[in-house]
Amino acid sequence: MTDSAPAPVLEAVGVSYSYPGPTPTQALDQLSLEVKDNEFLALLGPVGCGKTTLLRIFAGFLRPTKGAVRCGGATIAGPGWQRGYVLQEQAIFPWMRVRENVEFGLLAKGVEPSARRAVSDELLGLIGLSSFEAAFPRELSAGMSKMVEVARVLATDPSILLLDEPFGALDAQTRAHMQDALARLWERRRKTVLFVTHDAEEALYLADRIVVLSQRPGRIKAQFSVDLPRPRSFETRFSSGFLALKRQVWEATGTEPVRRDHQA
Amino acid sequence: MRWVRVRRAVVALVAVAGLYGLAAQIGHGRLPDRIWLGTHYVENVQLLPTWRSLAEEGTFLLESDILVSSVAVSTRRVAIGLILGSIAGILLGLLTGLATRLESLADPWVTFFRFTPALALLPLYVVWFGYGESSKVLLIATNVAVITLLGAHQGVRGVPRVYLDAAASLGAGPWLRFRRVVLPVAFPSIFASIRVAAGLAWVTIVVAELIDARMPSLGYLLTLAGAYPRVPTMLLALATVGALVLLFDLLALLLHSWGTRWMERAG
Numbered sequence: 001m002t003d004s005a006p007a008p009v010l011e012a013v014g015v016s017y018s019y020p021g022p023t024p025t026q027a028l029d030q031l032s033l034e035v036k037d038n039e040f041l042a043l044l045g046p047v048g049c050g051k052t053t054l055l056r057i058f059a060g061f062l063r064p065t066k067g068a069v070r071c072g073g074a075t076i077a078g079p080g081w082q083r084g085y086v087l088q089e090q091a092i093f094p095w096m097r098v099r100e101n102v103e104f105g106l107l108a109k110g111v112e113p114s115a116r117r118a119v120s121d122e123l124l125g126l127i128g129l130s131s132f133e134a135a136f137p138r139e140l141s142a143g144m145s146k147m148v149e150v151a152r153v154l155a156t157d158p159s160i161l162l163l164d165e166p167f168g169a170l171d172a173q174t175r176a177h178m179q180d181a182l183a184r185l186w187e188r189r190r191k192t193v194l195f196v197t198h199d200a201e202e203a204l205y206l207a208d209r210i211v212v213l214s215q216r217p218g219r220i221k222a223q224f225s226v227d228l229p230r231p232r233s234f235e236t237r238f239s240s241g242f243l244a245l246k247r248q249v250w251e252a253t254g255t256e257p258v259r260r261d262h263q264a
Numbered sequence: 265m266r267w268v269r270v271r272r273a274v275v276a277l278v279a280v281a282g283l284y285g286l287a288a289q290i291g292h293g294r295l296p297d298r299i300w301l302g303t304h305y306v307e308n309v310q311l312l313p314t315w316r317s318l319a320e321e322g323t324f325l326l327e328s329d330i331l332v333s334s335v336a337v338s339t340r341r342v343a344i345g346l347i348l349g350s351i352a353g354i355l356l357g358l359l360t361g362l363a364t365r366l367e368s369l370a371d372p373w374v375t376f377f378r379f380t381p382a383l384a385l386l387p388l389y390v391v392w393f394g395y396g397e398s399s400k401v402l403l404i405a406t407n408v409a410v411i412t413l414l415g416a417h418q419g420v421r422g423v424p425r426v427y428l429d430a431a432a433s434l435g436a437g438p439w440l441r442f443r444r445v446v447l448p449v450a451f452p453s454i455f456a457s458i459r460v461a462a463g464l465a466w467v468t469i470v471v472a473e474l475i476d477a478r479m480p481s482l483g484y485l486l487t488l489a490g491a492y493p494r495v496p497t498m499l500l501a502l503a504t505v506g507a508l509v510l511l512f513d514l515l516a517l518l519l520h521s522w523g524t525r526w527m528e529r530a531g
Contacts, residue, residue, distance in 0.1 A: 059433055081435030091430040095448040095526040104444070105434035136526045149430075156435065 008034035009160060009192045010058060010083075015067035016217075017053050027053040029217035030067070035160075040186060040193045042203035042210045044253065050218030051196040052088060055164050058194060059085040071160065081105055084153035088164040088196075092137045092145045092152075099124070099133040101148055105156035123151040126188075127181060143167075143174040147181060154189070161193045167202070179205055187231050200249045204242060205232060212252045222252035288312040306493065313496040321496035333480035335504060338473065341397070341481075342465045342512070345404025349465075350458055353409035357416025361450070362442070367417070374417075377410045382468045386475065395476035403472045408461040415457020419450025451523045459516035466509045 010033075017028040027050035035041045045051050056062045057069050060079040069076045071083060079085070093101050102120040111119075124130045127147040129140075137145055146166050153161065166182075167175040183206055186193065197203050203210045204226055212222040228241055236242055291312045299309050310317060325331040360370045382403055393399035423446050431441045473483025482505055489497035 059429075061429060061433075079429070079433040081433070083433070085430075085433040087426055087430055089426045091426045093427060093430075093445070093448075095451075096444075104431070104436070107444075108431075108434055108436040108440055138526070152434065 009037050009039075009072060010035040010194060011070045012054065012057070012064075013068045013070075015054070015057065015064045015069060017050070017057060017062060018065050019053075026217040028057075028064075029219055031219060032067075033211060033220065035192055035194055038190045038192055040195065040206060040208045042195045042197055042207035043213060044197060044200060044203045044210050044249065045213030045218060045221075046215060046253070047198055049213045049216050051198075051213060052164055054218065055085075055162050055194065055196050059083060059162050081109070081156045082158050083160045083162055084156070084158035085162045086146075086149050086153055086164060086166050088166075088168060090142070090145060090169070092140075092149050094137045096137075097133070098129060098135050098137065098140070098148055101137070102151050102155050104152060109156060119155050120151075123155055126185065127151050141174070143170050143178055146170070146178060150182065150185070154185070159192060161191050161195075163193065163195045165197055168197070168199075175199075175202070182206060183232055200246060200253065201237070204228070204245055204249065205237060210249060212249065222249075224249060224252070284312075285315045288314045301493070309493060310495050313499060318496050318499060321494075322500055325497070325500060330480060330485065331500070331504065334482045334485050334501075335508070337480050338469055338482040339508060341400050341472070342404060342469050342508075345401045345468075346408050346458075346462055346465045346512075348401065349405035349408025350412050350461065352405065353412030353457075353461075354416045354454055356409070357413040357418075357454075358420055358446075358450075360413070361417040361420025362446075370413075374410060374413060377406065378414070382407055382471050386471065390475055399475055400469070400472040404465045404468045407464055407468050411461040411464060412454065412457045415460075416450060416454050419453030420446055422453060423449045448523075448526075452520065452527065455516065455520040455523055459513060459520060462512040462516045463509055466505060466512065470505070 012031055012033045015028055015031045015033075016026070019025045019027060031050075031054065033043075033054075043051050043054065053062065057064055058071075058076065060076050060083070076083075093104065096104070099117075099120050102123055103116040106116040106119060120133070121130070124133055127150070129144060129148065129151075132140060132144070137148070140148065150163075150166065167178045170178060179202055186206075195203070195206060200210075207226050210224045210226060211220055212224075213219065214221040224245060226245060228236055228239070228245075292314050295311045297309050297311075298305055298307050299311075313321070322331075356370070360366045385403060385406065389399040389403050393402055427445050427449065428441060431445045436444070470483040470486060473481045474487065477484040477487055479485070479488075482501055486498060486501045486505075489495075489501060
């Protein structure tokens with residue numbers, strides 16, 4: 001590297017993906033994307049545009065039909081803890097207590113129980129669920145469960161986080177809470193984050209950069225860099241910079257009514 | 265919640281027993297005591313024994329040690345058959361559940377054995393394993409294995425993809441995924457099948473004890489009581505088998521609820 005720009009941590013080069021079957025569906029078409037070190041990148045797009053497909057490719061569960069995906073320069077061959085992946089679906093293990101859930105990745109790494117405990121103590125405190133350590137997930141709300149999933153991924157301290165609409169199933173109020181919690185978490189422990197969402201405001205509040213995807217097959221439609229000051233707060237959501245960007249992003253996603261007026 | 269159900273079960277049992285006692289009392293002296301058994305008449309048959317005659321018969325069966333030793337022998341056979349059959353069935357079910365290729369190999373055999381009545385296998389097992397304990401125990405084990413194989417297989421197949429993906433991306437290898445994800449999720453299905461198999465094992469034992477039929481055994485006690493015929497003995501033997509089925513069911517249920525503490529229980 002000759003210039004000062006940091007090397008990409010995650011990289012997709014000309015990635016296409018088709019789901020096999022009697023009627024193959026092309027989810028992604030010639031998509032190239034770079035996520036830089038410690039960057040919080042939001043991938044914004046409508047439902048069914050291939051965001052989740054791209055994330056599953058980065059997570060190592062899908063192989064691109066064409067193109068390449070790399071992590072730190074090496075081709076991604078399969079799932080691994082270095083890329084902490086929070087699924088879109090509820091994936092907390094209901095048969096394990098909250099603490100066991102958080103410690104699972106450490107168990108897989110063969111970490112000693114006392115060391116596991118120290119990590120889970122810290123993370124549970126960080127997400128404010130210390131008093132629920134011995135609870136089974138059914139005793140948690142959907143928002144709390146999702147936070148436990150995030151903590152579970154953070155426990156092994158991966159350098160990269162892949163978050164797939166983690167707060168998609170929550171009500172607006174809880175979602176705002178969770179976004180705050182995630183923003184605080186990220187400000188405290190910087191990581192490279194690829195965050196998939198269909199919510200422009202969520203993307204703006206959390207991300208350094210937003211990549212807007214088109215309808216299926218997903219292609220990059222627009223990019224925005226979000227130069228809003230950190231730490232972001234309640235006030236951020238109503239700042240003029242935020243609102244101006246929100247307008248631009250909404251226009252780029254093609255949801256603005258103006259466009260229909262033009263066509264009429 | 266649990267106590268309400270226990271109370272209801274007790275009330276239902278007492279009510280049926282009470283109704284039976286009433287019917288027996290009304291029938292006492294009114295029902296015929298001489299019946300035609302196909303080739304001959306049998307005298308002094310109590311079609312509906314009263315509670316008193318049941319109590320007398322029960323006292324005899326207990327004092328002569330017939331009942332206790334029969335229960336001990338039959339329970340031992342059922343327990344061994346259940347344990348052996350469960351181990352074999354669960355292991356095979358886990359295997360076929362995990363490996364898709366094995367599934368298609370095992371599938372026709374499972375269907376084949378699932379609907380083969382125990383009685384049909386009996387002559388074969390006598391020839392293969394002799395008249396001793398092994399043919400009885402193995403007959404039970406075979407029946408149990410088929411049921412638990414299905415339970416384990418379906419349990420493994422029912423593990424949601426999300427959990428396996430989450431575990432894999434957290435760095436869990438195949439063995440850890442099997443131990444900490446597949447097994448706990450498949451557990452309810454496996455133990456539901458053990459519960460069914462425990463009941464079935466008792467159905468099988470009565471048939472199995474026709475091989476080299478001799479006392480003490482509950483199956484032969486029933487056969488003997490039918491040959492005379494002694495209705496009080498039949499009813500007591502039936503009630504004993506029923507009570508043992510309930511006991512085994514309760515044990516399986518306790519095991520099941522211990523393994524599914526994490527699940528939400530409705531009602």
